[in-house]
Amino acid sequence: MWQLGGKSFNxxxxxxxxxxxxxxxxxxxxxxxxxxxxxxxxxxxxxxxGNKFWELLRELGVTFLPNTAxxxxxxxxxxxxxxxxxxxxxxxxxxxxxxxxxxxxxxxFALLEAARIxxxxxxxxxxxxxxxxxxxxxxxxxxxxxxxxxxxPIGSGQGMVNPQALKTLRARLPQATLIIDxxxxxxSHAAQVMEMGFDGVMLNTAVALADDxxxxxxxxxxxxxxxxxxxxAGLMPTRSFAEPSTPLPGTPFxxxxxxx
Amino acid sequence: xxxxxNGEEKDIHATTIAEVIKALEYEGxxxxxxKNLVCVPRAKYAETLVAAQDEIEILxxxxxx
Numbered sequence: 001m002w003q004l005g006g007k008s009f010n011x012x013x014x015x016x017x018x019x020x021x022x023x024x025x026x027x028x029x030x031x032x033x034x035x036x037x038x039x040x041x042x043x044x045x046x047x048x049x050g051n052k053f054w055e056l057l058r059e060l061g062v063t064f065l066p067n068t069a070x071x072x073x074x075x076x077x078x079x080x081x082x083x084x085x086x087x088x089x090x091x092x093x094x095x096x097x098x099x100x101x102x103x104x105x106x107x108x109f110a111l112l113e114a115a116r117i118x119x120x121x122x123x124x125x126x127x128x129x130x131x132x133x134x135x136x137x138x139x140x141x142x143x144x145x146x147x148x149x150x151x152x153p154i155g156s157g158q159g160m161v162n163p164q165a166l167k168t169l170r171a172r173l174p175q176a177t178l179i180i181d182x183x184x185x186x187x188s189h190a191a192q193v194m195e196m197g198f199d200g201v202m203l204n205t206a207v208a209l210a211d212d213x214x215x216x217x218x219x220x221x222x223x224x225x226x227x228x229x230x231x232x233a234g235l236m237p238t239r240s241f242a243e244p245s246t247p248l249p250g251t252p253f254x255x256x257x258x259x260x
Numbered sequence: 261x262x263x264x265x266n267g268e269e270k271d272i273h274a275t276t277i278a279e280v281i282k283a284l285e286y287e288g289x290x291x292x293x294x295k296n297l298v299c300v301p302r303a304k305y306a307e308t309l310v311a312a313q314d315e316i317e318i319l320x321x322x323x324x325x
Contacts, residue, residue: 016325
């Protein structure tokens with residue numbers, strides 16, 4: 001069990017709900033992954049369209065983490081957060097402020113300002129940020145307890161682009177809950193960040209676009225568990241040269257070379 | 261009265277958010293409303309007045325990452 005935003009969870013995987021082949025595919029992926037938290041968004045829709053997606057999620061009994069995806073300004077993000085709270089009855093918000101159209105890199109200035117407003121208003125803010133240490137420190141100073149640094153741009157599946165900076169972030173912010181969000185493409189990427197001591201992984205596209213999304217969801221769940229166990233167990237230090245694992249004393253046919 | 265609903269101008273006979281919601285036939289609890297980029301909590305639909313050219317945003321839960 002681990003604590004996140006005042007609640008206890010078993011799974012350290014947060015799963016996105018977008019881009020699946022069908023609602024049934026999404027349902028199976030969530031169930032098989034064991035994810036207890038899923039991300040959702042708010043969009044314009046006509047009244048007559050109904051909302052089967054909403055009914056499906058409520059049946060699964062998962063915790064919602066609404067996002068402010070695609071918001072371009074502080075006001076848009078803050079209003080979307082308020083609307084999410086009104087609809088999903090939660091003070092959790094995955095705060096996203098787009099700063100660059102090509103990489104969808106978050107705008108750290110808008111992010112900080114929106115976080116400040118929302119924290120003062122009682123939200124538990126999960127800011128989607130970069131690996132930048134100082135931005136992370138400023139977000140914590142505004143009252144964030146959780147950060148969601150990217151591994152790589154959203155939907156790119158590259159894995160960690162800047163592992164050294166993420167390593168520094170983890171080392172310098174030991175008190176923060178750090179959840180890697182975006183850019184994870186393979187279970188090995190997820191295992192790698194968990195081995196480094198990150199507290200959880202949020203992903204969507206790598207599962208949704210797999211040939212077999214439910215199976216990939218389970219693969220990620222296992223990788224995240226393995227990575228976390230390895231971190232808790234403590235990885236061995238790396239060395240530049242070989243060190244025999246089988247003891248040398250008693251090696252068969254061993255002879256000490258005679259000195260000339 | 262002409263008001264902007266989700267970016268489109270519509271002619272709606274309504275004086276409050278509650279009446280706009282009813283006129284557009286939104287039902288249940290799975291939507292949220294903002295007026296001129298400020299959230300209107302559900303409890304305040306009946307008392308929040310709308311005027312011509314107000315921009316009303318009505319959002320519903322959707323898939324997201």
